[in-house]
Amino acid sequence: MNRAEIRKRILAENDECADRLRSQFEDVGSLVLDLVSSPGAGKTTLLEETASRLAAELDMGAIVGDIATEMDAERLRHANLPAHQIITGGACHLDARMIEEGMKHCAFLPVDLLFVENVGNLVCPASYALGEDFKVVLLSVTEGEDKPFKYPAIFSKAKVALITKVDLMPQLSFDLERVEEQIRTLSQDVRIIRVSAWTGEGMEEWCQLLRQERMKKKLATGVH
Amino acid sequence: MHELSIAMALYEACKKEPHRPEEFLVEVRVLIGEFAGVQPDLLEFAWKACIRETPDEGATLEIQYEVARQVCDQCGPVGERQPGSWLRLCPHCGCPLRIEGGHELDIIALCFEASEVLARTIPDLDASTCANGEAVRACARIDLRNHPGKRNRHEPS
Numbered sequence: 001m002n003r004a005e006i007r008k009r010i011l012a013e014n015d016e017c018a019d020r021l022r023s024q025f026e027d028v029g030s031l032v033l034d035l036v037s038s039p040g041a042g043k044t045t046l047l048e049e050t051a052s053r054l055a056a057e058l059d060m061g062a063i064v065g066d067i068a069t070e071m072d073a074e075r076l077r078h079a080n081l082p083a084h085q086i087i088t089g090g091a092c093h094l095d096a097r098m099i100e101e102g103m104k105h106c107a108f109l110p111v112d113l114l115f116v117e118n119v120g121n122l123v124c125p126a127s128y129a130l131g132e133d134f135k136v137v138l139l140s141v142t143e144g145e146d147k148p149f150k151y152p153a154i155f156s157k158a159k160v161a162l163i164t165k166v167d168l169m170p171q172l173s174f175d176l177e178r179v180e181e182q183i184r185t186l187s188q189d190v191r192i193i194r195v196s197a198w199t200g201e202g203m204e205e206w207c208q209l210l211r212q213e214r215m216k217k218k219l220a221t222g223v224h
Numbered sequence: 225m226h227e228l229s230i231a232m233a234l235y236e237a238c239k240k241e242p243h244r245p246e247e248f249l250v251e252v253r254v255l256i257g258e259f260a261g262v263q264p265d266l267l268e269f270a271w272k273a274c275i276r277e278t279p280d281e282g283a284t285l286e287i288q289y290e291v292a293r294q295v296c297d298q299c300g301p302v303g304e305r306q307p308g309s310w311l312r313l314c315p316h317c318g319c320p321l322r323i324e325g326g327h328e329l330d331i332i333a334l335c336f337e338a339s340e341v342l343a344r345t346i347p348d349l350d351a352s353t354c355a356n357g358e359a360v361r362a363c364a365r366i367d368l369r370n371h372p373g374k375r376n377r378h379e380p381s
Contacts, residue, residue: 002243002336010234010254010329092226123261124226127329149310153259156292156323185312188320 014128017096021103021131028110029223031214034130036154037138038147039120042164042197044072046138046206047115049197051081053207054113058214061111063102065094065119072117081115082108093124096131113214126153133217134159141165141174148182156186160193162206167196230262230329231270235280237331247336249280257290257328258307264289279339286333292326 009015025032035043047062054060062083064072073085084106086098094116103109116132118125126135137158139147142165148155155161161183163176180192191209195202238249256262264287271285294302296314302321305311314321
């Protein structure tokens, strides 16, 4: 009988791959964000609008995960954001190996700012590191107020939480304060921004955060 | 929702832990945090599917579930809480609470056991003389299929 007490991450192999990616991104000074939300919260629309606002300042690219179709990558390319689509064929999340494999097909790399648009799902993507600097969670005001407590993993892990589609607030009885209170309960130092890609509300604050984070990464890695 | 990928990663990680070629996995213990997004029953179901028709079929999976802790920087940990219910502020001093733990998705113990029958039927199984552990495991798999009775001892009692 060979009994051993150990302490090892079940997803150690994914974590090792994510570490390799992280060091590749550091070598070129890329800021990498993993965007996570339920389907339809507005990840692609946010990226379209972000690309149009920051195009003159930053080189950007996106890796997009979906269970099926190239539609999101096509939309982003149409918005002048170079994008590679990963079709997961049923898998409910992206993992580090998919990113590593996908990067072989990204002629646009390296970039200043790489967005990973994860598969629409608030559960599984929380467990997988992809070599990102941090995760950004999006919650749209049409989704219901108790989502942070119902999906605590991603809300406790994300560094930035975007409340999207706030232009729809007049039509809804969505309690923004209650949602933000839940998010702050799960993460003390989260940055919450209310945005609408439609009216532009909050977009400048979001873009400013991206500029600052990219600058921090540039200074930290010494790559200009 | 992603228990099958977790179970597959778990089995791969177990196989990588040091053991002799004639040894089979009989038990693995894992720590699953409240935030891991893993439902214990589903993980167990997926685990059984992963190890089916392998030499490790029947290895038991013990799941230890860990609830996240809420901690006050002034007063220390807040007492027992139910999963899903959260306090925003410390009940004693009113300071905002931090969350500790909950993301665990770890292997904490493994148990391998040597197959005596296998050791008898396939000589030279000693790890020091065996260059290719995987080849031996492949033999073991065939051996087990030919003598299915040998699997019984791995099944949970």
